[in-house]
Amino acid sequence: MTIRVLIVDDSATMRAILTARLSREPDIEVVAVAGNAAEGRELIKLHDPDVVTLDIEMPGMNGLDFLEKIMTLRPTPVIIVSGATQQGNELTARALALGAVDCYSKCDRSGGLPMDDHGALAALVRQASQMRKSGRFARPASLARQAADKVPFNVRAIAIGSSTGGVEALQILLRDFPADCPPTLIVQHVNARFAPAIARSLDEICAAHVVLAEPDLPLRAGHVYFAPGGERHMRVGGTDSPYIRLRPGDPVSGHLPSVDVLFASMAETFGNAGVGILLTGMGSDGANGLLAMAQAGAFTIAQDEATCTVFGMPRAAIALGAASVVAPIGSIARHVLRKAA
Known part of the structure; x- marks a missing residue:
């Protein structure tokens, strides 16, 4: 056609x-x-x-x-x-x-x-041409505003992967993250030239501080780290004092940076004290990594088909049995906060 x-x-x-x-x-x-x-x-x-x-x-x-x-x-x-x-x-x-x-x-x-x-x-x-746009996503009342000033988190870190339609989904998700959220890392498939501007736009709507990730940056609560793209994968390292690792490499699952690489490092570093979230996107990047997190005991979430721009990445993860929960974008933050508190 x-x-x-x-x-x-x-x-x-x-x-x-x-x-x-x-x-x-x-x-x-x-x-x-x-x-x-x-x-x-x-x-x-x-x-x-x-x-x-x-x-x-x-x-x-x-x-x-x-x-x-x-x-x-x-x-x-x-x-x-x-x-x-x-x-x-x-x-x-x-x-x-x-x-x-x-x-x-x-x-x-x-x-x-x-x-x-x-x-x-x-x-x-x-x-x-394969996108199915169904209008604006419904935005429930902000969970961040409903939450207490300080939330007692048991989760050590959160990792998020997204691709096509992901910036819009991230806006909805991060709007409900509280200011004291666990360290959160994002790999969004996007041209590296646009990554700094996207990080700034997310910072405007998020109670936590959204920054562009830098090499060897220590992970801190209340911070969201956006992968800068280009020719480097983003990983986490250092179990006792976790930090960001940005290293050159070949594409994994067709992408550089790759969600699979980030999720695999989360499984290795944090085990059952991590959360993995896989959002809208074409292809299957992130599915194997989310499975590795699930097998390590982490809490894993995939965005549902109805609210995805493209259901490829979440579909692949669900098919592998990697998702503990499948949820619409507007309620994913609620699941995370309930698990983390």
Whole structure:
């Protein structure tokens, strides 16, 4: 089946480049292009595309407002196309939190526009076409606000893995973490360039302090450590005085950093004093690691299908018998707090 794509970008040159990159794929058709939000809105109504690529750094429009309207009024998988500016990174992080399924960088590491992206955009479009957006997730009253100022935790650390749709899910989950939560580590599959901005956006809504992980950083209660991405896996080490290990390596389960690597180190370091949470994402990264945590006696949770953007990673873990609990995203924090208290 042909995947129908709408491109929204204020640059005629960029519209032409994106169209060329997608049109050479036999299973993808660019049905229309738009130069601004108003055109994009009308073309979405006219063509009902399977996927929209959206540049949110367009003059004369608020890309985030436009994205929120798409997600609310006509839920459609959206890929954010971002330039190499700091503002673009911040907007992309917020867009992912609003429900955009992934992000695509116009530029290479040097900040230039590459002649060929080696099929990267086409691969994102194929993944996005499999998304099922069912509107906004319901957000229950915040558990963090209901909790006492100090919670007596027995859990030594929490590890979270997520991929496609994960930034939005993390916003919902971390909103309910109290300020004195156990040390929490996150591996989210995302372009390394956007990781700092995503960490900052999560910090704005979380009572605990969300920071970008650094090598050999000691784990502290009330802190959430977001993997910086790039070419390093994130592990935990040091049973008596646990710390973060960021080390180069080959992809594991197709990813670098890998959720499987983080979860396996949690099983080895904390045993039954850890919690593993596997959220929405394509593929199976994290399933084997969550099983290792479960076999070590840890409490393990997988997000349920109804609230996942993509049920791939949780489905794989559930099939292995790795999940102690399968729960909607809005109640996962409740399970964690009950177990940890």
